[in-house]
Amino acid sequence: MKADMWFLYENMFRSRLFEAKVIEAWKEGKISGEMHLSKGEEAIVAGTVLQLQDGDAMALDHRGTAPMVMRGVDLVLLFREFLGHPNGLCAGKGGHMHLFSKEHLAASSGIVGASGPAAVGFALAAQYVRPGKVALAFFGEGAMNQGMLLEAMNLAMVWKLPVVFICKDSKWAITTLSASVTSGSLVERALSFGMASMKVDGNDVEAVWNTAEEAIKRARAKQGPTFLHATCSHPEGHFLGDPLLRIARHPVKEMKKVAGPLLKSVTKVKGGSVIKRTGGLGTVTSLIGKTTKEQVFDQKDPLKVVRSKLETDKDRLKKLEESVNEEIQNVVNNVLTSSDLKK
Ligand SMILES: Cc1ncc(C[n+]2csc(CCOP(=O)(O)OP(=O)(O)O)c2C)c(N)n1
Numbered sequence: 001m002k003a004d005m006w007f008l009y010e011n012m013f014r015s016r017l018f019e020a021k022v023i024e025a026w027k028e029g030k031i032s033g034e035m036h037l038s039k040g041e042e043a044i045v046a047g048t049v050l051q052l053q054d055g056d057a058m059a060l061d062h063r064g065t066a067p068m069v070m071r072g073v074d075l076v077l078l079f080r081e082f083l084g085h086p087n088g089l090c091a092g093k094g095g096h097m098h099l100f101s102k103e104h105l106a107a108s109s110g111i112v113g114a115s116g117p118a119a120v121g122f123a124l125a126a127q128y129v130r131p132g133k134v135a136l137a138f139f140g141e142g143a144m145n146q147g148m149l150l151e152a153m154n155l156a157m158v159w160k161l162p163v164v165f166i167c168k169d170s171k172w173a174i175t176t177l178s179a180s181v182t183s184g185s186l187v188e189r190a191l192s193f194g195m196a197s198m199k200v201d202g203n204d205v206e207a208v209w210n211t212a213e214e215a216i217k218r219a220r221a222k223q224g225p226t227f228l229h230a231t232c233s234h235p236e237g238h239f240l241g242d243p244l245l246r247i248a249r250h251p252v253k254e255m256k257k258v259a260g261p262l263l264k265s266v267t268k269v270k271g272g273s274v275i276k277r278t279g280g281l282g283t284v285t286s287l288i289g290k291t292t293k294e295q296v297f298d299q300k301d302p303l304k305v306v307r308s309k310l311e312t313d314k315d316r317l318k319k320l321e322e323s324v325n326e327e328i329q330n331v332v333n334n335v336l337t338s339s340d341l342k343k
Contacts, residue, residue, distance in 0.1 A: 001213070003047075003205070003206045003209040003210065005205075005206065005306060005309055005310060006310065006316070006320070007050070008043075008046045008047070008050065008205045008206075008209065008306060009205075009303070009306045009307060009310055009320070010320055010324060011042075011046050011050055011069075011070045012042035012043065012045075012046045012205065012302065012303055012306065013303065013320070013321060013324050014069060014070075014324050014327070014328065015038060015042050015045070015046075015065065015066040015069040015070060016039065016042060016303055017324060017325060017328045018065065018069050018075060018078075018079075018328055018331070019037050019038065019039050019065055019066075021079070021328060021331075021332045022035065022037070022065065022079075022082055022096075023035075023037070023236075023240060025079075025082070025083065026240055027240075030083055031082050031083060031084075031096070032084065033095060034097075034239045034240075035096060035239055035240040036062045036063050036096065036097065036238070036239050036240075037063065037065065037234070037236050037239075037240065038063045038064070038065045038066030038067070039234065039235055039236055040170070040232050040233050040234045040235050040236075040299075040301075040302065041063060041066060041168050041202070041232050041234075041302075042066055042205075042302050042303060043202055043203055043204060043205035043208055043232070043302035043305070043306070044138075044166065044168050044202040044208055044230045044232055044302075045066040045067050045070055045138075046066075046070060046205050046208070046209075047205050047206075047207075047208025047209040047211075047212050048136055048164065048166055048208065048212040048216075048228075049066075049067050049070045049071055049136070050070055050209075051209070051212055051213060051216050052071065052134075052136070053133070055105070055126075055130045055133040056105065056133050056134050056135065056136075057105035057106065057119070057122035057123075057126070057133070057134075057135040057136070058071065058104075058105070058106045058107075058119075058122075058135065058136040058137075058138070059106075059107055059108075059109075059114075059115040059116075059118035059119035059122060059135065059136070059137045059138070060099070060106065060107065060108035060109070060115055060138050061108065061109065061110075061112070061114075061115050061138055061139050061140060061143070062096075062097045062108070062109075062110045062112075063138075063140075063168075064096070064097070064099050064106075064108030064138075065078075065096060067106065067108075067138060068099055068101070068104075068106060068108075071101075071104050071106055072104070073089065073099075073101050073104060073106070074089070075328070075331040076331055076334050076335055077089040078099075079331055079332065079335045080092070080335055081094055081095065081096070081099065082095065082096050083335065083341070085335075085340075085341065086340075087340060089101060094108075097109070097110035098110060105122060105135075112139070112140070112142060112143045112146055112173075113139060113143040113146030113147075113148045113149040114148065115137045115138055115139050115143075115149075116137050116139065116143070116146075116148055116149035116150075116151075116152030116153065116165070117148050117149075117151070117152045118137070119135040119136065119137030119152070119156075119163050119165070120135075120137075120152045120155055120156050120161060120163060122135035122163075123135040123156065123161035123162050123163040123219075123225075124159065124161060126161075126162055127159075127161065127162070132220050133162065133220075134162040134163070134164065134216055134219040134220055135161075135162065135163050135164075136163070136164050136166060137152070137163060137164070137165045137166060138166050138168065139165075139166070139167060139168070140167070140168055140169070140170060140173060141167055141168070141169040141170070141171070141173070141178045141182070141186065142172075142173025142174075142176070142178055143167075144167060144178075144182065144186055144189065145181060145182060150189075153165060153190065153193055153195065153225070153227070154193055156195075156224070156225040157193045157194055157195050157224060157225060160222065160223075160224040160225075161224065161225055162219035162220065162222070162224075162225070163219065163225040163226075164212065164215045164216060164219060164225065164226050164228060165190070165195075165225060165226070165227045165228065166212075166228045166230065167186060167227065167228065167229050167230065168202060168230055168232050169186070169202070169229060169230065169231050169232065170231075170232050170233055170234050171233075171294065172234070172238065172294075172295075174238045175238070175244055175287055177287075177290065186227075186229050187199050187227070187229050190227030190229075195224070195225055195226065195227050196215070196218060196223075196224070196225075196226040196227070197226070197227040197228075197229070198211050198214075198215070198226070198227070198228055198229065199229045199230075199231075200228060200229070200230050200231075201230070201231060202230030202231045202232040202302070203231070203232060203233075203300045203301070203302040203305055204302070204305055205302060205305070205306050206306075208228075208230060211228060212228065214226075215228060232302070233294070233295065233298070233299050233300060234295070235295075235299055235301070237291075237295060244287060244288060244291045244295075245291060245295055245296075247288050247291075248288060248291040248292040248295060248296050249296060251288075251292075262281060262284065265277065265280070265281075266278060266280075266281055
């Protein structure tokens, strides 16, 4: 089926706005702990999740917000969950990282790589009780060095399971450049299992849709799993308040705070050799440089890519955005003004 760009954009926009409210709530201290966003991954999520049917499943990583939003999970329940509210999606015990919806066969986990085995479990169950249904596994490229994910890919192939493994490659795993710890090509790694394997521009929702359509069709037709390698970036860094990104964005202000401790670590009497310590300083400086280049200047926004294709009908675009804006504002008002909200 041809991708409906309006439908895709609406869903991506809804997710982006919902996360904008999450950012606000986090900054106001209403959401505790780390916050990993799906921001930057919306094209990958829209191009895959919006092709799911009832009875299909999805296993998610620590960036599960966009998939849950686009799968149609109740946004009031989701927002309450993020706030730790007892009436949230998971009684406020899951937070943003450990989400579960039985109705949508959707589960997320903060354990890197865990979506592989979870999706294989969903797909194995589908083979028995929901033939023709599929499972999606979402994970970052950092997870591709996790044994459990590779074991899951192997078994999915051996058992010809209806899984699509979706690797969202942002190049970074927190402060580690994945290329510095990963051997070979990820597509070739999947091919070595005998698995169909494709690379796609994860900022181009139409390209993701077309690639995923083929993968999902194969899974439904009992032709086994597919690996999709989709590139993307994270405009907020690894998590909200990412220190490397803060320095990259505001070097003068932020360096003042870290220059002292860094200098102290090099000039300290005790500790490793001077060569090791200056080497460490070099690593930090180089990471800041790479973050500045890739996460500040080379950023691509998947929403801008699709929006630019819709600008020929400015009125329709305006109406769509106003309507989604109102919808999300109502969700937030509903949650924040509800009388049972913990003070
Ligand atoms: C098994 C395990 N090891 C380490 C961590 C700590 N950790 C959380 S996120 C993350 C990086 C993940 O990178 P990637 O898979 O590329 O996902 P991204 O955050 O870039 O989307 C790590 C190492 C963890 N949660 N689980």
